Amino acid sequence: MNHLPRNSFHTTPNALTVGALLCLSVFPSARLHAQTSTTHLNEVVVQSGRLEQKQFDAPASVYTIDANTLRNSGPQVNLSDVLNGAPGVVALNRNNYAQDVQISIRGFGARSAFGIRGIRLITDGIPGSMPDGQGQASTVSMTSADRVEVLTGPLAQLYGNASGGVIQTFTREAGDTPEAQMQMYTGAYGMSRTDWQISQRSGNVGMVADYSTFAIEGYRSNSDTRRQQLNSVITVDAKPDTRIKFIINVFDMPYAKDALGLTATQLAANPAQAVSSALEGRTRKTVKQEQTGVVVEHTVNSDLKLQGRVYGGNRSNLQYQAATTTNPTGAWTGLSRQFEGLGLQATGKVQVFDSQRMNWVVGTDIDHAQEQRQGGNAAGGEKTDTTRNELNEASNRDYYAQANWSLGERYTLTTGARQSNVTLKSRDDMPFTVADPDGSGSVKYKATSPILGLTWHAQDNLNVYINQGQGFETPTMSESAYTLTAPTTIKGQFNPNLLASRSKHLELGTKWMPSASTRIDASWFQIQTENEIVTARSSGGKTAYANASGTTRDGFEFALRQQHSSHWRSQASATFMNATYDNSFSNFVNGSTNNVLAGNTLPAIPKRQLFTSLQWSEKGFAAAGQKPSLGFEAGLDLIARSSMWANDTNSSTASDYALAPGFSQWNARLRQRHQIGVARVEAYVGVDNLTNKDTISSVIVNQSSKQYFEPGLPRSWVMGLISQIPL
Template sequence: MASMSSHIAWSHFFPLVLGAATPLLHAQTPTTPLPDIVVQSGRLVQQQFDTPGSVYAIDADTLRSSGPQVNMSDVLNRVPGVVALNRNNYAQDVQISIRGFGSRAAFGLRGIRLITDGIPASMPDGQGQASTVSMTSTDRVEVLTGPLAQLYGNASGGVIQTFTREAGDKPEAQVQMYAGAFGMTRTDWQISQRTGQVGLIADYSTFATEGYRANSDARRQQLNSVITVDVQPDTRFKFIINVFDMPYAKDALGLTASQLATNPTQAGTGAIDARTRKAVKQEQTGLVMEHAVNRDLKFQTRVYGGNRTNLQYQAATATNPTGAWTGLTRQFEGMGLQVNGKAHVFDGQRMNWVVGTDIDHAQEQRQAGNAAVGEKTDTTRNELNEASNRDFYAQANWSLGERYTLTTGARQSHVTLKSRDDVPISGTHPDNGSGSVNYTATSPVLGLTWHAQDNLNIYINQGKGFETPTMSEAAYTLLTPSTIKGQFNPNLLASRSKHLELGTKWRPSSNTRVDAAWFQIKTDDEIVTVRSSGGKTAYANASQTSRDGFELALRHQYDSHWRGHVSATFMNATYAQGFSNFVNGTTNNVSAGNSLPAIPKRQLLTSLQWSEKGFSTAGQKPSLGLEASLELISRSSMWANDTNSTTANDYALAPGYAQLNTRVRQRYQVGPARVEVSVGVDNLTNKEAISSVIVNQSSKQYFEPGLPRAWIVGVQSQIPL
């Protein structure tokens, strides 16, 4: 492993980037211009080209062509500034970070906000699960990075929003079936129907895999349904029902460097004996109402609620020699109100504005204990954790003449974390696990856009953000340098960040678009691992960090048959201040200048697509005939721990790699039905790679191997009803 270096992977970059970009210098007359896209710019809706920040949209065709639509990482790697790592471990979800925020997450999402159909999928403390998004019925994904994301409150280092497709004018059924390497199967059934003013999308999907590694098979199923009711031309109700059921996902755990070199298909130490696995079930409902008072004033309200159960069995440790278990039962609910308006100020200059409030609450019963051979033997922990927020926000875009737009905004946030110890008080267990802590922050944003030309915008903006610890991060307290106790830690501070972004958006022609941004982020009181031992991790505020980088997105429609895409990120994320942590009794010094783990310094995705009959315009069904694509994904090396160690017994550097993926699709018209047959191969050249890392893993089992060459075939059919 140590002989693999990041520059090897990057030697593949430049020929392919040059090949994709060369047509820009010799552009043909466009036959299919790139569409204008409307996105969420902070809390305001506007054309993507005019947004004073980095916003990227992924359309339905890109989602469908990515494959079986199981993991968000399959499409999020197209977005500059986003690191989306597929663990190939469905017990821990994909690992997603945006400009470095969220990279420390051992499971699920941290530090970024996830919103589905206007309903938060992240809890008030910043925890979220990407797996609950129904990718098969998603019509669009938007990713907001930079200072504007701070208008979404706590832990909004970036914002990912997904939108379910709406019912068409004609009733239709859709069926998808996929099969792939390592026992992967995927099915999906959808119905789309509109009756009068009522539209229905109902989507049921299943997924199963035997897994590439030992102890890595998983099963899950999901229902996503959206009903829209246009009771009046100016009033719409949207009802959302989402059910996610994963009866089991076995956890292969990570591998040490030596285990990885010996056999990447093996499970981590103790996984099979302890039958490590996770079971999850979540049910959520929501209602969004939109009402237009007139063309210049609109209201939106939302209410939602749901429950989630999570049961996880962990491997044996020194403190739990036969294994352990953790169970969470969560109830969550919330509501919000938002008012959008337009006005004329400053002698008739235009202003778009929004004000709103969010109130969210989640509580979960956290239980834990010892296990033997993957079954509970006792209960040693029982407590009620709560997280809530009450936020107010406002944003305004002010037109200053024809060439300038001023963006202002702020969010006032109040977040509360509570814990109540429900284990009976005794001599061996005093009531010392209860407590609460409040966090208050104001997150201002200020930006200016110069509309230099009709096809060129240059913007600068800055803002402040904050991130509280999650309830999982506050679940353990470091009593002494050698002792971690499972009790609520109210002493963690929220980390505070300052964001600066300078960017440009350029359309040299109707079929070419270039977005570029430079950013700098300074964070105080970064939440870091202070001790990890026996499967327990305690956190502290121990450091300042610095993130700066450059992002580039280039899209070009060569002609109606060819198009290309390039997305590149160059980022340097380091600790600006040193600190010490403790791992299994050893004190480690983290030096200033060390790299933050799980963040590659360089990342690139470039793709080339061809369509026999020509690509359809936005909003239309894809053309019949043959389509093919070739995609290169490459990342430089990344660290798996804070100390950036490369010793023989603590090797924590995941080398860089480059991987080729290809897809071929053929669409037919068979009577009234449209049928699509697809074949894909990931990792075409069968390169060895580490797909993700487990940050600061106490047993040094940092590495989760990527898949070797893997095939997938699929059949989709759309049938009018």
């Protein structure tokens, strides 16, 4: 179509098939590797629901990203860069730092126009998601992270509201040797990244302090961004059986300009442009967040461990929006949030059922957030008046329990439940008038989320599991902020009539290690929801939501890791998913009533994804927990994604083209490590989109002006220098 970039998306029809064949060529037979492999894959302990367990034995789909993978991603700015290899995860980099990356897990969170919702974000045991399910991935400090865990499937429901999946990040801890680290990166489109990190241990106290900066001019007009971040973790081993962890995180983004999305016609004309309304309205966002937390762990005895956490912080957010037909001068929105919470947890193990083992956990989470929401009209990117002023609050009081029951040598029964109480309320602080009455309101949501699963340990190297569970997702405060008072009228009043979406999950999976150097994970899942929260009307930068439809999501996920030898390793992951509406409904978007048909595909969810990676190390890859080997390393990745819709109606007319075609993209990484005296120095070069294909990196779901598309970057480069010096 003439509405698409000329080179774009002209991927071969069988791009995913080609990638799969590459995967097969990269991963020869298990028998061959059993004969030739000299290095074993590392086994790690993960959060299997709320219980720690070896990843291979966990009765759930758990994907881990280690420190080396994080560092190999380059500047370590966008969490989406390392989530591409996680099965079931759609990680879209908007290349727009005013709106954060777009992440969904098995379809949950796909409708988000900004930030993260529908999935839970946790950092060092401290929630990064608010009680209403809203979170921000930009506050994760990747430069100091030691690993990332992604939990999908029914066991994720044990984390409560909006836990269609869980992403946990863990900051590295100080080693025995004091060390200073410096990273400096420069790249295409005016990108610069610096990081200074110190780790030191003195007696029973360890500290990691990390300060990083990031700046980019941007590929598109009006996309300049500046930000800096401090992340510090202090661990105190107060007694042999008691550990205290202090977490401090400060994120400051003085500005991130917003180029906004493009229509298909604008994208074809010039993908690097920003629409005129973005330039005229100086669309941008300013964010600052400060958060502190304390986690205390106490081991009573070998069969009982206690944990407590308390945290608090504040966040300010000021955003200037573009002019629209209903608001021809533009608008602004300001949020000033305070949040806090605590959690208590007991973990233990006992002998039951004729000396069979049972591991268990019980706990409670109590969280609260309140924010002063203000808004009004703007002209030329500056405030002109205030038309909205209200205090929004979200809180939860939850209780959970999980038990893994050992039933003989070959079976493990997993049971658990979470009882959740979520309250959303708003107090209107504006003067009331007949035309603008009191917009205050409140609503309470209650849900019990049970899970039940069985694992068959068929062999020492083969596990088969089946899980089922129930979950729920309340609207966020942003989704409750507007009420549809007439078929075409949106009022800035709290909407207490939205129901929580309910979901039923079923998962069948297997984990197989045909050799010590090969690991294969596969899972099939089906998710059915009712009262799905959908767009009812979108106009002038305002969106009102409603409960309109149920959905069905079913799919297959596959992951393979292979250590060919000490010098070669590779991995692949694939996701095949259908996500459709079960019932038809109507909404009012783009100035007209639209009929969403039963069977339509949910937007922002590609049906197929593939990731493959091949890596080589001159001196051999180091074992887990050890410093990477000196010498030369190289890596080549393939990312392939099928097309995805940008709106509920799946429209493909010339005037409303909403299909982002699929693509495949090659990325390359080169590293060279040297020892210079006491210093360890590393040079890094990375090139993304080697073949310079035109791509759409993300979509803005149901965008009211049909500006659905956010273009991906052309061929881009980054160079870095990393130095580690013992102190």
